[in-house]
Amino acid sequence: MSSPVENLLLTIVKLDRKAQMPIYLQAVQQLVNAIQRGYLLVGTKMPGTRVLGHLLVVHRKTAVAIYGELEAQGWVEVRPNKGTFVIAQGQEVKIYKPYEQLTSLAKYPQQTGYDFRRSNILDNPFDYAQCRYTFNDGVPDIRLTQLQNLTRVYSASMKRKSNRKRIGAYNQEGSEYFKEQLSNFLNMSRGLHIGKENLLITRSAEMSLYIISQTLLSPNDVVLVGALSMFTVNMVFQKMGARILTIPIDDEGIDVSYIRQHFQPGQIRMVYITPHHHYPTTVTLSAQRRVDLLQLATSFGFAIVEDDYDYDFQYDKSVMMPLASADLNGMVIYVGSFGKSLAPAFRTGFVVAPDNIMVEMRKYLGIIDRQGDVVMEYALGEMIEEGEIHRHLKKSLKVYRERRDVCCALLRSELGGVLDFQIPSGGLAIWTRWDTQISLLRVAGQCAKNDLLIPKTLLYQNQTVSAMRIGFGHLSVAEMEVAVGILKQSI
Numbered sequence: 001m002s003s004p005v006e007n008l009l010l011t012i013v014k015l016d017r018k019a020q021m022p023i024y025l026q027a028v029q030q031l032v033n034a035i036q037r038g039y040l041l042v043g044t045k046m047p048g049t050r051v052l053g054h055l056l057v058v059h060r061k062t063a064v065a066i067y068g069e070l071e072a073q074g075w076v077e078v079r080p081n082k083g084t085f086v087i088a089q090g091q092e093v094k095i096y097k098p099y100e101q102l103t104s105l106a107k108y109p110q111q112t113g114y115d116f117r118r119s120n121i122l123d124n125p126f127d128y129a130q131c132r133y134t135f136n137d138g139v140p141d142i143r144l145t146q147l148q149n150l151t152r153v154y155s156a157s158m159k160r161k162s163n164r165k166r167i168g169a170y171n172q173e174g175s176e177y178f179k180e181q182l183s184n185f186l187n188m189s190r191g192l193h194i195g196k197e198n199l200l201i202t203r204s205a206e207m208s209l210y211i212i213s214q215t216l217l218s219p220n221d222v223v224l225v226g227a228l229s230m231f232t233v234n235m236v237f238q239k240m241g242a243r244i245l246t247i248p249i250d251d252e253g254i255d256v257s258y259i260r261q262h263f264q265p266g267q268i269r270m271v272y273i274t275p276h277h278h279y280p281t282t283v284t285l286s287a288q289r290r291v292d293l294l295q296l297a298t299s300f301g302f303a304i305v306e307d308d309y310d311y312d313f314q315y316d317k318s319v320m321m322p323l324a325s326a327d328l329n330g331m332v333i334y335v336g337s338f339g340k341s342l343a344p345a346f347r348t349g350f351v352v353a354p355d356n357i358m359v360e361m362r363k364y365l366g367i368i369d370r371q372g373d374v375v376m377e378y379a380l381g382e383m384i385e386e387g388e389i390h391r392h393l394k395k396s397l398k399v400y401r402e403r404r405d406v407c408c409a410l411l412r413s414e415l416g417g418v419l420d421f422q423i424p425s426g427g428l429a430i431w432t433r434w435d436t437q438i439s440l441l442r443v444a445g446q447c448a449k450n451d452l453l454i455p456k457t458l459l460y461q462n463q464t465v466s467a468m469r470i471g472f473g474h475l476s477v478a479e480m481e482v483a484v485g486i487l488k489q490s491i
Contacts, residue, residue, distance in 0.1 A: 005040075006047055009055055012039065023058055024065040028073075031066070035075055035086055046076065046084040121238050131453040133483045138310065138429030138471035142343045144396050149388060150346055154379040174201035178377035181384040182338060182350065190311065191325035192334070194352055200361050201377065202349035203369060205309060208335045209233055211364045213240045215357060216303060221269035224302075226254050228460060230279045233272060233307070242269070253278050253285030256292045259300075268302040275323060276308050277427040280460065280469040284425065290323050297331040308336045312393055313473075314426040315401045330354040339380060339389070341396050348373070348380065400428060400473055403480065407472040410484040418491060419468075428473030436466045438491065446490035452483055 012034045013027050034040045046067070047055065053063040067084050070076040077087045179196035186192045202208045217223070219241030225234065227246040234244055248255040253275060259268070271293070275285035285293075297304050306323050324334035334352035351361065383389045407430060408423050421432045434440060440461045444454040460467045475483060 003047070005044060006051065006055055008034075008039065009047070009052070013056060015056060015058075024062050024069065027056060027058075027066045028069045031070060032073070032075055040086050042086055042088045044086040046086065048083065119239065121235055126457060127453065127455040129448055129453045131448060132451045133475075133479060133486065134453040134455075135458060135483065136455070136471040136474060137458065137469065138427055139474055140341050140396070140400075140428065141474045141476075144341075144399060145343045145346070145392075149392075150342065150379070150383075153382050153388070154375065156379075156382075174199075174372050175374050175377035175381065178381035181381040185338075185384050185389070186352065190308075191321040192352065193325075197355055198352055198358065200351040200353070200358060200365060201372065202351065202365065203373075204347070204349045205307065205335055205337050206232060206236070206349075207369070208349045208351045209236050209305070209307070211361050211368075212305060212333055212335070212351065213237055213242070214364050215360050216270060217242050218269075222263075222267060224259065224268060224271045226273070226278060226281075228280055228465070229272070230274065230307070230309075231457065237270075237272070247271075249278065249281060249283070251283055253283055253289055254293075256289045256296060259293075259296060263300070265300045268300060270303045270305055271297070272305045272307065273323075274307045274309060276311055276320060277424065279307075279309065280429070280467075281431045282422075282424040282427055282429060283431075284320055287320070290326070294323060294327060294329075294331065298329045302331075304332045306332050306334050308334065310340065310427045311336060312340050313397065313400055313428055315397065315404065316425045324352060333357070341393055346376070346380070348377065403472050403475065403477065404428075404430075406477050407470070407475075407480055407484070410480060411470075414484050414488045415491075429469050429471040432468050432470055434461075434466045434468060438466070440466065440468055443487070443490050447486055450486045450490055452486040452490070454487075 013030050015023055015026050017023065019026065031040065046052070049060050049063040049067065052058075052066065053060045056063070067076060067078065071078055071084075075086065076084050078084050176196060179199045179201065182201075183192075183194050183196050183199055187194060200208070200211070202211065213236050217237065217240040221240075221242045223237050223242045223244050224247050225237075225244055226249050228249060229246070237244055247258050254273060259271070273285065273293075275290065277284060293304065304323060304327075308322055311322070322332075322334060324332045335349070336352075337347055337349050339347040353361070380389075404424065408421070411419065411421065411430070411432065418435045418438060419432045421430050424430055440459045441456065444456065444459060447454050454468070458469045458471075460469070472480060
């Protein structure tokens with residue numbers, strides 16, 4: 001007749017013989033769990049190794065290894081000629097009724113036993129669905145990424161002996177080589193005049209903005225954004241306790257004169273802008289307003305955070321330089337993503353700012369991303385130095401320009417009676433203005449039934465606005481025709 005302990009062991013220990021973890025370690029973990037929860041009480045005599053092997057259907061050597069590991073960890077004591085006994089690890093063990101609710105051993109707690117702060121501000125706003133087609137915010141098509149070339153460069157960087165020491169070391173400052181190459185790239189492509197000491201390398205633009213907000217913002221600081229603005233950025237600023245106020249937008253971007261008319265020097269801490277293609281409307285901030293904003297920042301004493309989230313995608317011959325290229329007084333913090341046209345795993349964020357604030361921002365980077373990704377940075381640096389990035393951008397821009405033109409033509413021909421838009425000079429999305437009688441949320445719901453996902457984050461509809469931001473970069477021409485057809489059918 002089996003003893004109660006043997007019956008208990010059959011309930012406690014469930015071995016997965018197909019798992020990668022060794023059998024004896026699986027048994028050890030589950031036995032330790034049972035001891036911690038009080039199912040195996042202190043002083044309980046365990047079965048002998050032969051009996052344990054028979055119970056678990058394992059070799060006796062495996063049973064010996066189980067008890068050996070438990071003894072090494074201090075959970076059991078092997079007493080010569082007496083047997084193996086459960087012991088306390090130098091502390092009093094809370095005793096539970098050993099035979100109640102044994103099935104709970106297989107479950108992880110659903111609730112914490114302590115209180116913590118919950119953030120409504122940071123709730124995930126994104127939609128997901130198993131639809132074949134989707135409109136998005138304007139992201140590149142990773143199918144255009146030349147993965148073979150990326151793999152070659154990355155693999156070579158991994159194998160290079162000179163990089164091995166760097167791989168094994170913490171480097172919160174980032175790769176000096178990459179920063180040198182990236183500063184040269186930004187100087188050439190964006191008209192900046194920076195050195196590597198003016199660069200902070202981050203994982204993403206969101207991480208960049210988080211570090212900036214930690215460095216600059218305090219509770220109740222006033223941050224100005226466009227009347228329509230990037231919601232994820234607003235979430236970051238609100239989490240810092242900032243007061244977010246809005247600036248009107250027209251066909252020339254944000255209305256800079258509104259700031260002068262409604263605020264006094266010292267009242268504003270930061271102005272966040274996306275001047276190249278304002279998010280979400282895609283309009284470009286005019287040259288005169290750029291000059292006015294720089295002058296106003298100097299006289300009012302506020303920082304300008306310039307987010308150039310899609311600078312790489314420009315289809316017109318005339319290129320508008322960032323505000324940072326004309327900043328003489330250190331008022332602009334320039335944020336962007338390098339490798340936006342590549343697959344997401346090969347992108348990196350960056351911040352450009354004067355030396356003194358860089359010192360502070362590096363402190364925060366050292367806390368949240370101490371080791372960085374030196375190998376990836378070296379690979380990206382080599383792509384800049386060898387001209388691979390330039391060649392990739394040149395090829396992909398032709399494709400994205402064609403897709404923009406096809407998408408605009410489809411929207412005009414299929415939906416011209418219910419929407420209007422301006423052809424964007426760059427970027428990967430179109431700002432479409434809709435007939436106010438149409439419920440965009442209802443249209444999105446109908447599209448989802450027809451295999452097209454339109455996330456609610458792309459919909460802007462209230463008493464003054466009825467618009468949708470439609471990303472086209474990720475869709476081939478054939479996919480775009482189907483997606484627009486579903487949109488038309490769903491109205």
